[in-house]
Amino acid sequence: MVGTLAIIVSSALVYSAPLIFTALGGTFSERSGIVNVGLEGIMTIGAFSATVFNLFTVNIFGALTPWIAMLFGGVIGILFSLIHAVATVNLRADHIVSGTVINLMAPGLTVFLTKMIFDGHGQTDLIKARFGKTSFPILKDIPVLGEIFFKDTSAPAYVAVLVAILAYYVIFKTKFGLRLRSVGEHPQAADTLGINVYGMKYAGVMISGFLGGMGGAVAVQSISGQFSISTIAGQGFISMAAMIFGKWNPLTVMAAAIFFGLSQSLAVIGSQIDFLKNLPSVYLQAAPYVLTVLVLVLFIGKSQGPKANGQTYIKSK
Amino acid sequence: MGESQYVIEMENITKAFGNFKANDNINLRVKKGEIHALLGENGAGKSTLMNILSGLLEPTSGTIRINGKEEKISSPTVANRLGIGMVHQHFMLIDNFTIAENIILGSEPTNGVAIDNKQAYQDILAVSEKYGFKVEPGELVGNISVGMQQRVEILKTLYRGADLLIFDEPTAVLTPQEIDELIVIMKELVAEGKSIIIITHKLDEIKAVADRCTIIRRGKSIDTVNVADVSQQELADLMVGRSVSFKTPKGPSHPTKPVLKIKDLVVKENRGLNAVNGLNLEVRAGEVVGIAGIDGNGQSELLQAITGMRKVESGTVEINGKDMTGQRPRTITENSVGHVPEDRHRFGLVLPMTLAENIALQTYYKEPLSKHGILDYKMINSHARELIEEFDVRTTNELVPASALSGGNQQKAIIAREIDRDPDLLIVAQPTRGLDVGAIEYIHKRLIEQRDSGKGVLCVSFELDEILNVSDRIAVMFEGQVVGIVDPKETNEQELGLLMAGVPLERARAEVAQVKEGAVSHE
């Protein structure tokens, strides 16, 4: 029983980690008033660049490679997210249209580059250094809990949890957070108080690029092990749903992401679990998506995000 | 080396938006320690000028001196540093933030990285106590009254050390009593050494509070006068540029059968509280009933319930002898009701659609504008042309988007659309908000015309002048109920003000009488 639970928890954490990072990214963006449906594309870019980085530097960084590659994926994510920032903040593009462009662009661009780098193949080579399974010293020896939570588990997931706590602190306790939120709620009021509205929106989108890129990097380095067009298939959108379900609060967003990670992982490991074994796989595969819809309908309804979310702020001069 | 006696000198300020000059060589000088009024009609360029002074807009040309020194106010931060603070007409407040968060935003005290809430609360309480008004820093702004929100706006400027405060139409949303309190606060501020600019188009307020007044018309500064030396009529003539009549001529009313009967009506507002709370009211054919009241006492919800746009919790609405409680808007409209909604941009018009389509908005589905579900654009457009002609809507043609029209002409188009259906009951809300004097005169004339042709008119307005001018009976609304019905010939603004603040009729009459005895000099 403890063994089954340990499998469920650790695989749920593996699948949750990318969602937590990305959903937190979306939270920063939307807190600044920029809707970001491009998270999927940002994850794709992050996953691709981390894979390439991992493959080419594993000889230099060794076991640390996945972590550095994760940061690298985040940095490339920032660069990519700038397209969204420029389009929505300066050029007054519709946020959803611009996000859709990100989602259309990312797969084409990454597969194009994959073919350039890997002799015309549609997917990259397999990476050698993955996140793998981590056991936390001391903690792993706690009876029962140690085996479930701290043995052979996903280290990025725990980093993601820390990032969520940090994000909560930043958004609700710091000067930066107050200003970020003010811009998403009432940009004109913020403007009259001398807050750099465009700057804050850029910050929000770029943080979403960083965290989304890291989310993609974590996904590829702990789940598929190589990049192809199907590495990121919907995680970005699910992260968006987690952000809404978590009502734009980093801690509840994290909880929602873990919930979706769990339901995603069940579709994968269902066959290893006794009471799920005989269920047709379609139920477990469709479950996260159907659950999302039900959760939105039953618990959120008209979701109340930041007041000026999705609106272009035009500074008059 | 004599210090300048002026805190602000704006010279030859011009601001052009494309070909349109919102400000055209305007001059404004404000003395230290005075309350200086800026008077002008809507669209005269007052707000543009003040946005320049507070750093939100850059002037196309002209110079600004602060305390005698030439300055370039390139951003709100610079304005702040120069001691200029603005209390906006539409409060620049974030509902989901606390009072403290709203005040400190942009100049937050921190201890290391986190915001220091304790310090913030202390500072805010210190400032608010100095000027004698109380606030609760931890309260959410969305939960406090409009008057309190205005104080938060004032505190925002004081917290930043403003020496010159600009009040943009500060009384638009206040009760007469709250206005008195505000005047006290303003005088206190001046006594403490601050200077004040007040933007307004209300003449009695200027007489009550201001020392000097600069009049602006069509983007140009016309004159600066000592308020004590001029009468209200002179100010009005300067503002409009011709002599103005305040009263719409009208004969006595001849009411007949009731067209609207409301019994024990209860309606909820968006948050689920009762906004209309057991209200009773009757409107008869051939009379204008005005509803006076402060914003937020259930007027909007009342009209929405009558016209089917909001659920009725209990009670009945009878129109033309038929029970219309809880019917759909279209059913009610077809029972001979015309409705000029309170917010023409949100409710009255579909701005991007053509003027003709907007004029057809209530009748597009009926012959002759459409047949069997197919629209007849020839008819729609020619019908629009007729109404444009009849109601003097100024536009290039009927095919421009409604957004291309000025506010006054948009309102005329809506009134044309609603009157054209020849409704027995005409409901109008804030019919002249934001319009210039000419348009106001025209619209009031049309309303009286409707009355004289035997229609019932229900008019809701926050402008007491308007209510007193057009109504045959005035119903005062307070907290979702009609608390008194008075004859406009027998009442006055003071009495209405007290009623609007919830004081019972008898006591209001007594109080007004007392004040009159005590201060005859006021007359």
Added chain:
Amino acid sequence: MNKKNELVRSIAVPVISVLAGLLLGAIIMLVFQYNPVEGYGAMIEGAFGRAYNVGEVVRLATPLILTGLGFSVAYTAGFFNIGLAGQALCGWIASIWLAMTFPDLPKALLVPLCIIAGTLAGALWAGIAGFFRAQFGTSEVIVTIMLNYTILYISNHIVRYVLTDNADATPKISPNASLRSDFLTQLSGGSRLNGGIFLALLMIVLVWVLMKRTTAGFELRSVGLNPLASEYAGMNAKKNIILAMVISGALAGMGGVVEGLGTFENLYVLSAAPEIGFDGLAVSLLGGGNPIGILLSSLLFGVLKIGGLKMPSVGVPKEIVEIVIASIIFFVGINYAIRYIMDKFAAKKMTGKGEA
């Protein structure tokens, strides 16, 4: 004068966007040391070289016209239907299922039945999102995205375990259910061009009439532009929300039917929801929601995508086409900037003339 200007501008924006997208593609090719003239040359040959290629271009454009129209109807009414792909897949499944259940019905009966079934299935799937939006205010963007994935897995399950015994694709449908015709096939040198194009052209006309000339279209436009004013004017906002999504889904469903009965003549296990969904969205944005614009941009997508298949013959990966398409939509999205620049140019020209 003003109106003419606006017309010129609304045509200029997509044209400039397309040119800018192609230019960006050329720059990328240059960066990776390909010859863009060769690359685009191959594309043109791939799109127009033979009757077969032209046939394929039109074949590919056909479902895009339908999903593009579908997107535009919802968008006009104020909804962002990102679920076209799922709705199309629904139509695809329904039409194939019906075709496999009654393979021996006469063609004149079976084809219309399959089209109707697919259309209804798409309408129903979109109706779910419309209903939730109308009833609970749930964002249609999220709901339709989730429904895309849901139907994807359901579809794969149906292929494997309902329509076949653990196979990855259903057998070909009977000719009685096919949209292909000998005439079109021969005309286009054996391409998969099919009768769906006539359906698509018919829908262009019908959607135009619906949106511009009927009271129902008037209400949809009005609700999309200002729901509060529409309700004030007695329109039923909830009804119109659902109606807009249902019509949108019906058109997407038809697009799926064309894929099922025309292009592939079967249903198979998919790894992602059909491309015609997102492409339809893109086509509609590029076409400015205008039926003729949608027709033209669908054909352009056909040229890019079919022509793109030939690009690897000169070494260029075909994904360059996707980058070009994404950039085109990017430029359409920032049309404010394009209009701004055009105005600046126009103003300069005017003053230039004045001086002369």
